[in-house]
Amino acid sequence: MAKSPRDQDTSRPRQLTLTEQARRTQLVEVTIGLVAERGYAGTSLSRIAEGAGITKAAVLYHFPSKDAVVSAAHEHVLTALTGHVAEAVEAVPPEGGPAAYVRAMIGHLREHPRHTRMIVEAMTQGGGDGDYDPSLRWRPLASLLAAARQARGVTSELDLRTLAITIGGAVDAIVAERLADDGYDTGAAADLLVAMVDRTLFA
Amino acid sequence: MAKSPRDQDTSRPRQLTLTEQARRTQLVEVTIGLVAERGYAGTSLSRIAEGAGITKAAVLYHFPSKDAVVSAAHEHVLTALTGHVAEAVEAVPPEGGPAAYVRAMIGHLREHPRHTRMIVEAMTQGGGDGDYDPSLRWRPLASLLAAARQARGVTSELDLRTLAITIGGAVDAIVAERLADDGYDTGAAADLLVAMVDRTLFA
DNA sequence: GTCTATATATGGATAGAC
């Protein structure tokens, strides 16, 4: 039996061949698409194989299991999202951090609607990983909120955890609405959310 | 083969026997529990039957299909939630409607954590129904917001659709956080959310 | 009203040929 690329010795990382890379990328893309339109439950090994034009066994040559394919897809969309948001936040002064965060999140998910479903599913079911830890999401944002307040010299009491959780949920809901209605103006929605947040944050 | 109770002539609705009622109720309860702890995907006919102490075939005697069981469970939790919230909203003057809505939603889901997962799953995958229509959720809330503003005589421009969507997402996120952390104070969270909403609504 | 037995489909995964 041929050795799977995943089984290679990882101590001296080897360059994947171009075709291997292409296949893996293709499989990840197909998986993202399937999750987007049929949901996590409707994404089977058979359909992934079918979408890529190969057999189930061939898929399992490139990845050790179905969960590994889904995890790779999950990681891919998450990396893209966090990278985009981090870049946007770092490009503005601390006071503008929260606003940049909100606009980058909504903007990215609006531009990549196929990624959106994948991310949502990953949060509710832990798509391949163990359980999802919500604090991974709100803690970074809470830090951002604290930094913004400090930069403005605001010292009043405020539950930043709840504010961060609230913002996260609001972003999700706005993106979901956009998914259900192409005509929904996410820019205006982001503006309103930012206004609410800023008023609360700097009060 | 015995006639299923679901196959009866519906033109003259018949009283279900007590044992039938009890079984159906039990099956719905078991299903809610399963969805709560194993998710929608992990809720199979076998496990429902096992949980109720009967066989798969027996379950399919009381319901025409597995999806019918899940739909019934879904309907049950949704009816309980909307009933509770409607009652709370009607008990206060219009200006207090939005606050009552938020507190009732968070309070109910906090008191019935097993229902929560079921409702969330129903929204993301349409648990048995077709696709979920988000406007079914935000439209009633938007009306509530409009009524509150009118009662206070506020006439400024405000995107009530986005505000309603935002509130819904925030409530979901707060409830989810509570699910992940028993120590999270949902009362304080509701207070903060209500404060944010009222400030935006009556500005 | 509930069971046994069975039909049938689909899922993920493996062994070994080529």
Add this chain to the structure above:
DNA sequence: GTCTATCCATATATAGAC
């Protein structure tokens, strides 16, 4: 590197006995 063939588990659902 990909395929055929196969295995095994689990799923929903039905037919008919009791």
